Amino acid sequence: MSVEKVLETLQTAGKPxxxxxxxxxxxxxxxxxxxxxxxxxxEERIVSPKFCYWEPK
Numbered sequence: 001m002s003v004e005k006v007l008e009t010l011q012t013a014g015k016p017x018x019x020x021x022x023x024x025x026x027x028x029x030x031x032x033x034x035x036x037x038x039x040x041x042x043e044e045r046i047v048s049p050k051f052c053y054w055e056p057k
Contacts, residue, residue: 002028006036007045007056016053 009026010017019037023030037054040046046054 002032003036003039006033007040010046010054010056016049016055018052019054022054 005026005028006022009022013021013025017025019033020030022028022037023033026033028036037046045057047057048054
């Protein structure tokens with residue numbers, strides 16, 4: 001599932017990433033990443049340490 005792939009990509013990166021960087025690193029389309037991130041934000045599994053950057057909680 002794309003949600004788990006996005007979370008895995010963020011955990012592997014070891015640093016906060018922007019949605020475009022997540023899409024590039026995971027091989028998913030940006031719109032798929034955006035939808036997955038919306039789910040992860042709602043479930044509070046990712047946090048934003050600074051504007052437009054995300055990392056696992």
